[in-house]
Structure formats: structure tokens, C-alpha cells
Amino acid sequence: MKLSANLGFLWADRPLPDAIHAAKAAGFDAVECHWPYIFDIKEVSMALAETGLPMLGLNTDRGDTSVGENGLSALVGREADARAAIDQAIAYAAALNVPNIHVMAGFAQGDAAHACFIENLIYACENAAQHGMTILIEPLNSYDAPGYFLTTTRQGLEVIKDVGRANLKLMFDCYHVQLMEGDVSHKLKALLPHIGHIQFASVPTRGTPDQGELNYAHVFKVIKGLNYSAPLGAEYKPSGDTDASLGWMKTLAG
Ligand SMILES: O=C(O)[C@@H](O)C(=O)CO
Numbered sequence: 144m145k146l147s148a149n150l151g152f153l154w155a156d157r158p159l160p161d162a163i164h165a166a167k168a169a170g171f172d173a174v175e176c177h178w179p180y181i182f183d184i185k186e187v188s189m190a191l192a193e194t195g196l197p198m199l200g201l202n203t204d205r206g207d208t209s210v211g212e213n214g215l216s217a218l219v220g221r222e223a224d225a226r227a228a229i230d231q232a233i234a235y236a237a238a239l240n241v242p243n244i245h246v247m248a249g250f251a252q253g254d255a256a257h258a259c260f261i262e263n264l265i266y267a268c269e270n271a272a273q274h275g276m277t278i279l280i281e282p283l284n285s286y287d288a289p290g291y292f293l294t295t296t297r298q299g300l301e302v303i304k305d306v307g308r309a310n311l312k313l314m315f316d317c318y319h320v321q322l323m324e325g326d327v328s329h330k331l332k333a334l335l336p337h338i339g340h341i342q343f344a345s346v347p348t349r350g351t352p353d354q355g356e357l358n359y360a361h362v363f364k365v366i367k368g369l370n371y372s373a374p375l376g377a378e379y380k381p382s383g384d385t386d387a388s389l390g391w392m393k394t395l396a397g
Pocket residue numbers: 177202245281283316319342378
């Protein structure tokens with residue numbers, strides 16, 4: 144099983160180039176990140192070249208985090224900002240050969256927000272397609288992100304249908320899906336054609352995957368059985384030093 148280190152949470156105390164080197168030393172096959180924009184692209188690119196690790200994904204900018212924004216693409220009236228964030232993400236990703244961009248919806252509700260999200264995603268998909276990239280949308284759980292626009296895989300499928308572009312896929316984060324819906328094994332199977340990337344963490348604490356209510360020994364077996372061989376994103380919050388948290392790599396994913 145191949146693994147991608149999510150550097151938004153793992154080695155998050157280090158500059159991104161150093162975190163990429165740490166992921167390589169720990170035996171990860173790939174990396175992914177959240178919001179890499181403060182880091183110099185050349186330095187990130189050099190770290191990727193030195194380690195040989197691909198960067199699988201990054202997120203669009205959240206907007207003004209000082210007022211709690213968590214994405215812009217479903218916010219009516221913020222289309223220009225949403226599209227600037229999409230352009231920024233595509234440019235950064237293109238420079239690093241990153242194949243997936245997670246377009247963040249933000250805090251919004253209702254039909255107008257849905258229509259706004261659809262239009263911004265069409266814009267994102269059409270621009271990403273010119274670089275061979277996939278756009279991801281990710282349902283987030285309502286404990287961590289109350290009021291976030293996209294909360295379930297069912298809603299994600301409706302969005303995918305309404306956007307109607309082949310390069311729009313679901314980020315299936317087992318942690319969020321378990322908290323909002325459960326039935327993770329069946330959902331993985333049923334949604335496989337729509338899944339662009341899979342992430343994991345323990346439930347409910349978002350810690351290492353060898354604890355909690357979701358049995359990842361089983362979930363990883365299910366994923367293998369689906370012949371899904373892309374790296375799975377380790378997107379958990381280590382309780383201390385990241386290197387000290389990696390025992391699960393041998394016991395669960397070895
Ligand atoms: O699950 C998450 O929180 C992330 O995958 C993300 O992209 C940021 O919300």
C-alpha cells in the first residue's frame with residue numbers, strides 16, 4: 144500500500160521543503176499539502192526533485208482566515224476572489240506537476256450557494272483541464288467545520304452531476320465520511336469511479352489510524368480489494384513529534 148504524507152498536519156512545524164525531506168526519510172511514497180503558498184516554489188520544487196517524491200495535491204486558498212473563512216467557491220458575491228484562488232492554485236500546481244487541486248467551498252448554505260459553487264467549479268475544471276489536472280471537492284464533517292457548504296458524499300455527487308466535467312472528483316476522506324455517514328466500506332466501493340483521492344485519520348480524534356472507532360486494517364484491505372493503488376493520504380494530527388507517531392506505517396500499512 145502506497146502512502147502520501149499530508150504535510151498540512153505531518154511535520155507541520157517545519158518549512159515545506161524540510162517536511163518533504165522528512166516524509167522521504169520516513170518512507171512515504173508521496174506528499175500532499177494544504178496551503179503551500181507562503182513557500183518559495185523553487186525551494187519546494189528542489190525538495191521534490193531531491194527526494195523524488197511527487198506532490199499529489201494542494202488546496203485553494205481559504206480566504207480571510209482572520210474572520211474564519213474556509214474557502215470561497217460557494218460564497219455568493221465572492222466569485223472574483225474564488226477564481227483568483229483557483230488561478231493561484233493552478234499556477235502553483237502547474238509549476239510542481241501537482242495533479243489534484245481541492246477547491247474549497249466555504250461556509251454557505253442554500254440554492255444560490257450551490258449554483259455559485261457549480262459555476263466556480265466549471266471555471267476550475269476547464270482551466271485545470273488545460274494542464275491535465277483534476278479538481279477535487281471534499282465533504283467536511285460538521286463537528287470540525289459547522290456551516291461548511293459540502294458535508295456529505297451524496298451532496299458531492301449532486302455537485303459532480305451538475306458540473307458535468309470529467310475532471311471533477313471526490314476527495315474521499317475516511318475521517319469525514321465516518322463522522323457524517325458511516326458505512327465507509329460500502330461507500331468506497333460504490334463511489335470508486337468518482338474518487339480522485341483517499342485520505343484517512345482515526346475517528347473521532349483525527350489521530351494516528353491505529354486507534355478509534357474505524358478499523359483501518361479492514362478499510363485498507365477493502366481499498367486494496369478494489370484495486371485502488373494510488374497513495375492514500377495520511378492526514379492526521381500527531382499528538383507530538385511526527386516521527387514518533389509513525390508506528391502505524393509498519394503495523395497497518397506495511
Ligand atoms: O480534511 C481536511 O480537512 C483537508 O483534506 C482539507 O483539505 C482542508 O480542510
